Amino acid sequence: MRPKDRISYFYDDNLGEDCPVFENLFEFCQIYAGGTIDAARRLNNQLCDIAINWAGGLHHAKKCEASGFCYINDLVLGILELLKYHARVLYIDIDVHHGDGVEEAFYFTDRVMTVSFHKFGDMFFPGTGDVKEIGGKEGKFYAINVPLKDGIDDTSFTRLFKAIIAKVVETYQPGAIVLQCGADSLAGDRLGCFNLSIDGHSECVRFVKKFNLPLLVTGGGGYTKENVARCWAVETGVLLDTELPNEIPENEYIKYFAPDYSLKIPRGNIILENLNSKSYLSAIKMQVFENLRNIQHAPSVQMQEVPPDFYIPDFDEDEQNPDERMDQHTQDKQIQRDDEYYDGDNDNDQNMDDA
Numbered sequence: 001m002r003p004k005d006r007i008s009y010f011y012d013d014n015l016g017e018d019c020p021v022f023e024n025l026f027e028f029c030q031i032y033a034g035g036t037i038d039a040a041r042r043l044n045n046q047l048c049d050i051a052i053n054w055a056g057g058l059h060h061a062k063k064c065e066a067s068g069f070c071y072i073n074d075l076v077l078g079i080l081e082l083l084k085y086h087a088r089v090l091y092i093d094i095d096v097h098h099g100d101g102v103e104e105a106f107y108f109t110d111r112v113m114t115v116s117f118h119k120f121g122d123m124f125f126p127g128t129g130d131v132k133e134i135g136g137k138e139g140k141f142y143a144i145n146v147p148l149k150d151g152i153d154d155t156s157f158t159r160l161f162k163a164i165i166a167k168v169v170e171t172y173q174p175g176a177i178v179l180q181c182g183a184d185s186l187a188g189d190r191l192g193c194f195n196l197s198i199d200g201h202s203e204c205v206r207f208v209k210k211f212n213l214p215l216l217v218t219g220g221g222g223y224t225k226e227n228v229a230r231c232w233a234v235e236t237g238v239l240l241d242t243e244l245p246n247e248i249p250e251n252e253y254i255k256y257f258a259p260d261y262s263l264k265i266p267r268g269n270i271i272l273e274n275l276n277s278k279s280y281l282s283a284i285k286m287q288v289f290e291n292l293r294n295i296q297h298a299p300s301v302q303m304q305e306v307p308p309d310f311y312i313p314d315f316d317e318d319e320q321n322p323d324e325r326m327d328q329h330t331q332d333k334q335i336q337r338d339d340e341y342y343d344g345d346n347d348n349d350q351n352m353d354d355a
Contacts, residue, residue: 019066029072032056036074036218040081041309043176043214050215050239054232057180057220059099060126068097068126069221076105078216079112079178084309086175086214087301092165093117094204095182095220096192098129098145102180108137110299113144113172117161117185119193120147131287141294144168146284150193151272154200160281161204164288169211173298177213181205181235182220183228187265187272190223195272198231198265205235215239226256230263 022028032055039051059075060068075091079102082089091106093099093116106112120129135143146164148157184192186201209215217239222228237244246262248254254261 018068019071025071032058033072033074033077036078036216037081039216039218040078043216044082044085044309049212050209050217052217052236052239054219054236057095057182057218058101059093059095059180059182059220060097060101062101062104067101070101073101073105075099075102075178075180075218078218079106082176082178082214082216083111084306087111088113088172088174088298090168090172090174090177091115091180092177092208093180093182093220094161094185094201095180096185096189096194097124097182097221098126099180100126100128103128103133103143103145106139107135107143108139110138110142111301112139113142113168113174115144115146115165115168117146117157118148119150120145121149124193131284134291141291142172144288144291146288148194148284149275149280151195151274152276153195153274154197154203156274156276156281157194157196158200158203158207160285162207163285165208167289167292171292171295171298174213176216177208177211178216178218179205179208180218180220181232183222183231184220186222186224186227186231188224188227191221192223193272195274198227198234198263201231202235202238206238209239227265229253230257230265234263 032053035053036056039053039056042048042051053074056074056078058070058073061070061073061076066072079089079091088110089112091099091102091112091114093102093114095116096119098118098120099114099116103114103116106114116129118129129145129147131145131147133143133145134141144164146160181201181204183189183201185194185196186192187195187197205217217235219228219232222231234244244263246264248257248261248263
């Protein structure tokens with residue numbers, strides 16, 4: 001197949017206009033998806049309490065379809081990894097767009113509860129996420145959607161977020177939480193339509209952290225790049241219990257943060273009218289609470305064989321220099337085949353020795 005024909009094939013079958021093919025696409029997917037899987041593995045093996053992958057959070061990708069700049073849904077892969085150790089996983093999404101790919105993946109199971117806060121209506125992408133979308137079969141009432149209108153501000157958003165998430169955790173009792181922190185819900189985003197400040201956005205992260213559950217945090221959308229960097233820097237500080245100074249230190253990207261050179265978004269960006277009335281938000285909250293009342297208790301899981309973990313390296317990664325990248329050849333040498341070097345009954349060579 002000629003290169004031109006291959007590109008045409010991709011676009012016709014499973015890539016849309018918002019998912020362009022580019023050089024090293026597969027390597028790009030390996031990096032961000034592998035990061036989320038490894039973050040889940042670290043949580044499962046209690047190597048950390050909180051794992052962050054700001055490159056992840058591509059929540060629109062489906063099993064057989066790329067969508068919305070998302071090629072592989074790393075969040076789904078990370079949740080599947082967490083389910084090896086946890087009976088129930090809670091997924092929370094504060095991207096301005098509905099987390100449709102994650103919801104679709106777990107729409108018919110009660111082992112994952114998905115909660116998405118997003119803009120809905122006016123043909124806004126992806127067009128899903130109505131409050132009436134609640135899951136199906138065994139997963140009925142385990143998909144929660146909080147559809148919002150243009151211009152929601154910090155006070156309205158955080159009040160609603162805290163009330164719903166507190167009730168969800170109390171009812172569902174998850175063993176781990178995955179939090180998608182899309183920054184396109186910030187004021188001034190090129191594709192967004194909310195009025196959230198970095199303080200409001202990060203307050204949601206701070207609230208989820210207080211549950212003291214294994215927490216996997218990812219990035220997501222965000223199309224005003226300097227504000228995305230600001231937001232995730234602040235939220236990294238929140239997760240590390242470290243307050244960062246407002247003044248950004250000198251670095252090679254400092255020009256992008258002119259003229260204020262600060263972590264705070266200039267107030268001039270907050271210009272949209274808040275179309276979310278108190279009565280509208282109250283109605284949404286009461287509908288969500290009503291759906292949660294249909295869940296009698298946290299679902300249990302039958303005993304079953306747990307799939308094996310991914311390879312855990314023998315060396316101490318904390319002793320490595322985080323600023324030095326390992327070349328692919330060195331990484332390949334650290335991967336062992338599944339059928340080699342087992343001890344005991346799993347040793348494929350023991351029969352030869354006995355003979």
